[in-house]
Amino acid sequence: MATDQLAVLLYGRQIATLEQTAGGQHVLHYSDDPGSTQISLSMPLAQQTYKHRIVEPFLNGLLPDDGATRDAIGRQFGVSGRNPFALLSRIGMDCAGAIQFCHADQVEEARSRKGSVNPLSEADIEARLAALAADGTASWLAPEEHWSLGGAQAKFALRNEMGRWWDATGSAATTHIFKPGVGRLKDHALNEHISLSAAGRLGLSSARTQFVMFGSQPAIVVERYDRRRDADGTLQRIHQEDMCQALSVDPSQKYEADGGPGVDAIMRLLRQHSDIEDRKAFAQYQAFNYLIGGTDAHAKNLSVLLAGDLVRLAPLYDAASGLPYDLPASDPFRINLLPMQISGENKIGYVRDSHWARFATKSGLEPDWLVAEVHTLTSDLPDAVRDAFGEVESSGVDVSDLRERLLTRLRRPPAPRR
Numbered sequence: 001m002a003t004d005q006l007a008v009l010l011y012g013r014q015i016a017t018l019e020q021t022a023g024g025q026h027v028l029h030y031s032d033d034p035g036s037t038q039i040s041l042s043m044p045l046a047q048q049t050y051k052h053r054i055v056e057p058f059l060n061g062l063l064p065d066d067g068a069t070r071d072a073i074g075r076q077f078g079v080s081g082r083n084p085f086a087l088l089s090r091i092g093m094d095c096a097g098a099i100q101f102c103h104a105d106q107v108e109e110a111r112s113r114k115g116s117v118n119p120l121s122e123a124d125i126e127a128r129l130a131a132l133a134a135d136g137t138a139s140w141l142a143p144e145e146h147w148s149l150g151g152a153q154a155k156f157a158l159r160n161e162m163g164r165w166w167d168a169t170g171s172a173a174t175t176h177i178f179k180p181g182v183g184r185l186k187d188h189a190l191n192e193h194i195s196l197s198a199a200g201r202l203g204l205s206s207a208r209t210q211f212v213m214f215g216s217q218p219a220i221v222v223e224r225y226d227r228r229r230d231a232d233g234t235l236q237r238i239h240q241e242d243m244c245q246a247l248s249v250d251p252s253q254k255y256e257a258d259g260g261p262g263v264d265a266i267m268r269l270l271r272q273h274s275d276i277e278d279r280k281a282f283a284q285y286q287a288f289n290y291l292i293g294g295t296d297a298h299a300k301n302l303s304v305l306l307a308g309d310l311v312r313l314a315p316l317y318d319a320a321s322g323l324p325y326d327l328p329a330s331d332p333f334r335i336n337l338l339p340m341q342i343s344g345e346n347k348i349g350y351v352r353d354s355h356w357a358r359f360a361t362k363s364g365l366e367p368d369w370l371v372a373e374v375h376t377l378t379s380d381l382p383d384a385v386r387d388a389f390g391e392v393e394s395s396g397v398d399v400s401d402l403r404e405r406l407l408t409r410l411r412r413p414p415a416p417r418r
Helices: 052-061 067-077 084-091 104-111 122-134 188-201 263-273 276-292 353-362 367-393 400-410
Strands: 003-010 013-021 026-030 099-102 117-119 156-161 164-168 176-179 209-214 217-223 227-229 235-237 239-242 303-307 310-313 337-342 345-347
Touching: 003 084, 003 104, 013 084, 013 104, 026 052, 052 084, 052 239, 067 084, 084 099, 099 104, 122 156, 122 176, 122 209, 122 217, 188 209, 188 217, 188 276, 188 367, 188 400, 263 276, 263 337, 263 353, 276 310, 276 337, 276 353, 276 367, 337 353, 353 367, 367 400
Parallel strands: none
Antiparallel strands: 003 013, 003 099, 013 026, 117 164, 156 164, 156 176, 176 217, 209 217, 227 235, 239 303, 303 310, 337 345
C-alpha cells in the first residue's frame, strides 16, 4: 500500500515519522532512538506506533480551528486545507512547541534553522492586522512564511530582533504572536491584554503581552513562552501541547459541553505527570477565569511544557473577560456560562465556596486553601485590573470605554456563596 511520509523533529532531533496511508489515515512511528521527550502525553515513548485515532487530534491542534481559514492556507500552498498532513508538509517548520514537520530532504534545513528574516515597518504590520480584521477566515500567513498556529482567533507570528519586527521564512523561529482581537467583541485585543496583565499582577504565571496600536489597528502582542534565548542570544524552541492534544481530543470538542475535557480530566493528567504546585496553579487559573467571566477558557487554552521527563503547566494565555459584553446565549463568549464546570456548576455567580472546596478535595488540594485563594482573588482583582488599565493609558491609549464596562461589573463581583 502506497504511503507518504514526513520527518518529525523535536528539539532539533529527528525522532519519528508521520505516515499518510493511501486511505488517508495518519500514523506516527517513533524511531528506534527517539530521545527522552515524547511528542505528546497521549503518545508516550513506551509504545512505538500510534494510529489515526490518537495522531489526528494532535495534528489538528497545531492548525487553525476554522475550516475556512485552513482552506485559505491550503489554497495558498496548493494543498487540501482539510488534510493536516498536507498542511504541515508546507507550514510545519515552526509549530507551537518544539515540534517540526518536513520532507526527508529538508531535515538538515530544519535542524539548522535555515531561513531568512525580513524587516517589517509599522505600516506593514498595520496592513496585516487590517486584512485579518476585515476577513478572519483569510490565510494567516504571508508569502514564504512556513509557521503554524492553532486556535480560533485570527493571528500571525513574527520575530523580534534588535528591537525590530521581522517576518520569518523557512525554518527560522518566531518569537511573538499578533492578534487583532475578535471582531464582534469591542476592544477585545485590549481586553485580553488587560486580563493577562491583571493575572500577572495577582501572582499567576501568565503570558507576557503588550497592547499596541499599529497605525489605526489595535493588536495584542504575545511573547511566546515556548521560545527562549540562550545566554549567547540563540533562539531555542520549547516543546508544549494543549490539553486537548495531551488527552487526544479533537479541537472541535474543546468545550466541555461538546464532549471536551473538564477540570477533573485535566487534574487527573496533572496528578499523573506533574506535581502539586501545577495543580494549585491550575486551580488558581480556574478561579481567575471564573472571576473575570472568562467564558472561553476551554481545554485548548491550557497547555503543558514538555522536556525529557519534566512536565509543567504552561503560563496562562488567551484569557479575556466576557463581563463587558451583552451577547446572546448562543454565543460561545456568552457572559453567564463557564466552559468547564466546577463541581457540577457552570453558571457565573453560582459557584459557591462548597463547590471550590469539593473541587479542591477531588484534586488532592486543601479545601481551605482554595476557598481562601478565591476570596483573595475576588478582593484583589479590581485593583489589578485598574493598574493594568493605568499602564496602557500612560502610553496614550484611550481605555475609558472598556475600563468603565469591565470595572462596573467587577465592582459587583459574583461573590462566592456558601
